[in-house]
Amino acid sequence: YGVKPADLGILFHRSLELFSRRIAVSDRDWTELTEQEETILMEQCVDEVSEKYGADALHSDARSAYTINRLKRILCRSAWVLHEQLAAGSFRPSGFEVSFADAGNLETVNVSLGEHGRMHLQGRIDRIDTAQTEDAVYVKIVDYKSGMAVFDPVSFYYGLQLQLVVYLNAALEMEQRLHPERAVVPAGIFYYRMQDPVLEKEAGADETAMREKLLKKLRPDGIINEDDEVLELLLDLDASDEQLESPILFCSGRAGTCSLSQYEAGTDLKPLFDTILDYIPAPEGDENGPMQMLISSIDYNDYVGRTGIGRVERGVIKVNQPVIVGDYHETKKPYNSKIVTISQIEGLGKANVDEAKVGDIVWISGIENITIGDTLCAADNYEPLPFVKISEPTVEMTFSVNDSPFAGREGKFVTSRQLRERLFKEVLRDVSLRVSETESTDAFRVCGRGEMHLSILIENMRREGYELGVSTPKVLMKEIDGVLCEPMERLVIDVPEDCTGPVMEKMGTRKGELQSMHPQGSRMRLEFIIPARGLFGYKSEFLTDTRGEGVMSSIFENYQPYKGDIPRRNTGSLISFETGEAVTYGLYNAQERGSLFIGAGTPVYEGMVVGASPKVEDLVVNVCKKKHLTNTRASGSDDALRLVPPRRLSLEDSLEFIADDELLEVTPKSIRIRKRILDNALRAKTKAKEK
Numbered sequence: 001y002g003v004k005p006a007d008l009g010i011l012f013h014r015s016l017e018l019f020s021r022r023i024a025v026s027d028r029d030w031t032e033l034t035e036q037e038e039t040i041l042m043e044q045c046v047d048e049v050s051e052k053y054g055a056d057a058l059h060s061d062a063r064s065a066y067t068i069n070r071l072k073r074i075l076c077r078s079a080w081v082l083h084e085q086l087a088a089g090s091f092r093p094s095g096f097e098v099s100f101a102d103a104g105n106l107e108t109v110n111v112s113l114g115e116h117g118r119m120h121l122q123g124r125i126d127r128i129d130t131a132q133t134e135d136a137v138y139v140k141i142v143d144y145k146s147g148m149a150v151f152d153p154v155s156f157y158y159g160l161q162l163q164l165v166v167y168l169n170a171a172l173e174m175e176q177r178l179h180p181e182r183a184v185v186p187a188g189i190f191y192y193r194m195q196d197p198v199l200e201k202e203a204g205a206d207e208t209a210m211r212e213k214l215l216k217k218l219r220p221d222g223i224i225n226e227d228d229e230v231l232e233l234l235l236d237l238d239a240s241d242e243q244l245e246s247p248i249l250f251c252s253g254r255a256g257t258c259s260l261s262q263y264e265a266g267t268d269l270k271p272l273f274d275t276i277l278d279y280i281p282a283p284e285g286d287e288n289g290p291m292q293m294l295i296s297s298i299d300y301n302d303y304v305g306r307t308g309i310g311r312v313e314r315g316v317i318k319v320n321q322p323v324i325v326g327d328y329h330e331t332k333k334p335y336n337s338k339i340v341t342i343s344q345i346e347g348l349g350k351a352n353v354d355e356a357k358v359g360d361i362v363w364i365s366g367i368e369n370i371t372i373g374d375t376l377c378a379a380d381n382y383e384p385l386p387f388v389k390i391s392e393p394t395v396e397m398t399f400s401v402n403d404s405p406f407a408g409r410e411g412k413f414v415t416s417r418q419l420r421e422r423l424f425k426e427v428l429r430d431v432s433l434r435v436s437e438t439e440s441t442d443a444f445r446v447c448g449r450g451e452m453h454l455s456i457l458i459e460n461m462r463r464e465g466y467e468l469g470v471s472t473p474k475v476l477m478k479e480i481d482g483v484l485c486e487p488m489e490r491l492v493i494d495v496p497e498d499c500t501g502p503v504m505e506k507m508g509t510r511k512g513e514l515q516s517m518h519p520q521g522s523r524m525r526l527e528f529i530i531p532a533r534g535l536f537g538y539k540s541e542f543l544t545d546t547r548g549e550g551v552m553s554s555i556f557e558n559y560q561p562y563k564g565d566i567p568r569r570n571t572g573s574l575i576s577f578e579t580g581e582a583v584t585y586g587l588y589n590a591q592e593r594g595s596l597f598i599g600a601g602t603p604v605y606e607g608m609v610v611g612a613s614p615k616v617e618d619l620v621v622n623v624c625k626k627k628h629l630t631n632t633r634a635s636g637s638d639d640a641l642r643l644v645p646p647r648r649l650s651l652e653d654s655l656e657f658i659a660d661d662e663l664l665e666v667t668p669k670s671i672r673i674r675k676r677i678l679d680n681a682l683r684a685k686t687k688a689k690e691k
Contacts, residue, residue: 008071011049012146012194013097013126015075018045020096020127031087038079046072074196081218082192086129091140091187095128100170108169125167130175131187137179138187141167142220144194151191151221164189164222190222197519217519247275283311283359290381291315291323293364295374300428304341304365308374311361313385315378317342318355323376325367328384336379340366371431391556393434393447394487394532397454398471399423400443402665404674405579405605410667411467416442419468422461433457447476449556451536455652462651462666470664473655475533478559485559487532490515493542495550497524502545510534511563531563532556537656569659572618574611575675576604580624588641590621596646597673598623607678609662612647620680649673 019042023030033041050068086092100109100122109121129140141164155161168189176184197217199210249272251258257266292314299307319342326334343350343363356362364376375384401407401416408414413422423435423444434447448454451473458470478485491512495503497519503526507514512530519525535554542550574594582602590596596611604610604623613619649657654664654671665672677683 007053008067009146011046011053011071012075013144014049014053015042015046015071016078016126016144017097018049019075019079020093024093024096030083030093033083035080035083038083039076042076042079043072046075070196074194077196077214078192078194078218081215084215085220090131091129091138092131093127094130095125095171098125098128098171098174099123106170106173108173109166121166123163123166123170125171128171128175132179132182136183136185137175138185139168139171139175140187141171141189143167143189143191145191146194150193151223156223164191186225188222188224190220192220193218195519198517200516200518247279249275285312285314285358287314287316287358289314290378290383291317291321291376292378292383292385293317293362293376294385294387295370295372295376298370298372298429298431299363300425301365305368306370306428307363307365308367308370308376309361309363310376312356312358314358316355316357317362317364317376322379323367324379324382325370325374325376326382326384327373327375328386329373329389334382334384337367339364339376390431391449393432393449394476394556395450395454395473396445396447396476397473398438398443399446400440400469400471400663402467402469402667403442404469404608404665404672405678406603406665406667406670406672407467410669412465412668414467419466420444422464422466426457430457450532450554451655452652455655458666459651462668465668467665467667470655470666472658472660472662473536475531477562480559484562486562488529488557488560489532489535489554490557491528491530491535491552491554493526493528493550493552494520494523495526495546499546499550500524500526503542503550506538506541506545510538510566529557530554531566534563534566537569540653540656569657570616572613572615573609573659573662573673573675574613575618575620575680576606576608576610576624577620577622577680578624579605582610582623583626584641584643585627586621586623586625587643589625590623591644593619593621596623596644597649599646600643605674605678606680607675607683609673609675612657 020030022041022045023033046068050071100106109123111119111121113119125141126144127142129142131138131140143164151164152161156165168186172184172186195218197214199213199217205213249258249260250262250266251269251272252266255266256269258269258272259266260271291312293310293312295308295310297309299309301307317339319339321339323337323339324334325337326332341364342353342356344353344356344360350363353362367376372390373387375387377383399419401419402411402414413419423446427433427435432449432453436445436447438445446454446457448457454473458468461468475487493503500517504514507526507528507530510530511534512528515527515529517524517526539552542552571594574590574596580603582598582600582604584600587596587598587600590611594611594613598604598610610621610623649671651666651671654673658664658673661676663674663676665674675683677686
């Protein structure tokens with residue numbers, strides 16, 4: 001015997017139904033019970049239901065006994081949560097496991113199919129809650145869920161999740177029959193998921209704080225009526241008036257309109273601007289005090305050089321005003337300078353002004369080497385403002401001139417001089433970027449804060465018309481107190497619960513250390529500390545393991561001692577044998593060796609990577625091979641060849657795929673992966689010598 005998920009769902013529903021009916025028979029309100037009384041009554045109901053449902057099967061082994069105990073724990077917790085939710089408002093249960101059939105012939109569940117007859121819907125509503133006033137009855141539907149189902153507003157909007165709507169229509173009609181003299185108003189439809197969440201206890205949190213956290217985790221999911229009277233009945237009014245009365249506007253960016261009502265079309269954006277002025281406070285600061293401005297961003301202009309962007313925190317800033325420039329973390333010595341120009345946003349452009357006051361966001365020029373985090377102060381009053389320290393680069397790549405056989409075909413900027421000018425100009429805009437010369441005049445060492453940081457730079461250069469070759473990313477090691485250390489990242493992953501296993505397994509092989517794990521509705525949030533190099537090439541695996549539903553983000557944590565070797569790639573490459581054009585016949589034979597990155601008609605050259613091999617070793621394939629024509633014909637020899645659709649790699653996918661002996665060729669129109677040594681024979685000899 002075994003307890004299946006379907007059995008658990010039945011046990012959950014029957015136990016809650018019996019629990020609710022026992023309370024109703026006792027003539028007591030659910031909110032009058034103490035937590036101890038709820039626990040005793042719920043455990044009795046679970047024992048009674050489990051004995052009737054499975055006889056001795058549910059108590060036949062330790063596994064089933066554990067399941068029953070876990071069932072009791074979840075239901076006791078659910079009883080307490082439902083108690084707290086009811087106590088927070090004016091609604092009280094009026095029906096449990098209400099069947100449509102028991103309510104008579106309801107019009108809302110008898111759907112006309114025209115000449116084909118009628119369709120009669122049947123079902124059972126887990127719980128109907130009502131709140132009554134002198135002239136109205138408010139109806140709320142609660143459906144208990146023991147599985148993974150969640151309320152999805154998109155599915156609800158498109159008519160793909162109508163269970164609660166059918167329940168609500170039936171409940172409204174039944175309540176209208178019971179109260180014909182009063183108006184029956186829909187108040188809300190909710191899913192309540194019966195689950196056993198794991199909470200992360202924060203330092204200093206007491207039992208009351210943990211209970212509040214648990215209530216937030218187990219709050220129902222659904223839709224409520226926006227009517228003020230309904231909100232007062234449903235919500236715990238401990239929230240501030242400002243929170244409850246926050247404005248809601250309905251805007252269309254495409255049409256350029258805004259309206260205060262979803263039922264009325266707007267004509268312009270005036271309601272939005274009026275709301276901003278009404279609800280957002282004006283900037284605060286001492287306009288008469290000594291000038292103080294924090295640089296939050298930088299830009300570069302060929303005419304005025306580097307410009308600083310920031311908000312005036314105190315006083316008034318003027319053109320030709322002498323200032324002292326420094327930073328809060330004292331990374332450089334304060335120095336004197338002068339404001340040359342000041343610009344402000346005007347419409348969709350910028351306009352020069354003579355001065356700006358507290359709260360104004362301005363562009364200033366004339367200060368050499370200004371950077372993010374610098375503070376501009378009055379010459380006689382130096383007070384740097386606090387600012388988050390800019391993290392140092394952790395990843396490096398080598399950007400080189402494109403020297404492939406197809407070089408210069410698609411790009412506008414292809415020389416080392418043009419590449420050098422573009423990279424060093426980017427340093428003036430990006431304070432986290434580092435560019436340095438190498439032993440070769442055709443290659444440059446580029447360091448950034450991560451793979452994503454550098455891939456954005458590559459994509460921008462590609463769109464501007466540059467051709468370049470990019471090496472595989474590597475982390476920047478440091479020696480701290482004689483110990484080799486590497487950069488660590490704090491990785492936050494949000495995945496469906498059933499995908500947790502594969503993610504945990506991959507994180508283990510990549511030296512990730514689990515810091516916390518807690519549920520978020522139907523999903524699980526995991527937090528790891530992992531070496532930065534452990535994230536190289538993981539994104540595509542992550543999306544595959546989570547079926548595209550996972551979300552991951554990371555930020556630099558610190559430097560820690562070297563964690564050891566991490567396997568980078570467990571596949572090899574399919575390499576083109578010769579230069580030419582890929583044909584169907586050659587691709588058909590090559591696709592049996594692995595997955596292809598190209599289709600028929602794609603130009604290739606010797607040493608170019610055209611696919612991935614399932615084996616670790618690289619394989620040379622001839623995708624340009626054509627079928628020889630003969631006079632011989634045989635049955636089936638002229639059948640049409642079917643090709644598997646190629647796997648098209650994006651820039652990020654390509655950066656994750658390339659190995660140490662490969663380069664990424666980036667042009668305005670193409671992204672190709674190639675071997676550093678293009679000649680197949682020479683590459684084989686070099687590899688043999690290394691062994």
